[in-house]
Amino acid sequence: MSGPVKGRVEWFRDYQFIGRIEGDKCSVILGEGGISPMKLLLLSVAGCTAYDVVMILKKMREPIEGLEVEISGERSEEHPKVYRRVHLHYRIHGNVREEKAKRAIELSQDKYCSASAHMKLSGAEVTYSLEIIPGR
Incomplete structure (x- = not known):
């Protein structure tokens, strides 16, 4: 530890x-x-999972050329106004196989990304979508 x-x-x-x-x-x-601290929390989740996905795809020897993660969150109306829903859209550049990209995202979301885990523990529904943009 x-x-x-x-x-x-x-x-x-x-x-x-x-x-x-x-x-x-x-x-x-x-x-x-x-x-705002709550917006910083969203960026922390996106940054955490982006790091994981790049690392995992590189270990898989997938030809990743770039990555963007767009994140959006919906907060509850009542205080403390925690995030109820969070959606991540992964835009992966390169000739990465879709099944490998999905596996990298799932490993990040289910095992490695501590920031996403915190969101889920607070009760947020975390979803994702994927777009692969072929490389050169």
């Missing part, structure tokens, strides 16, 4: 906050003029 992840959010001005994770080189602006 790895050690704890540590971060800090600091009030910058008005309704803006700067968030940093210890040891990372980038910061994020939260609130007005920046990204």
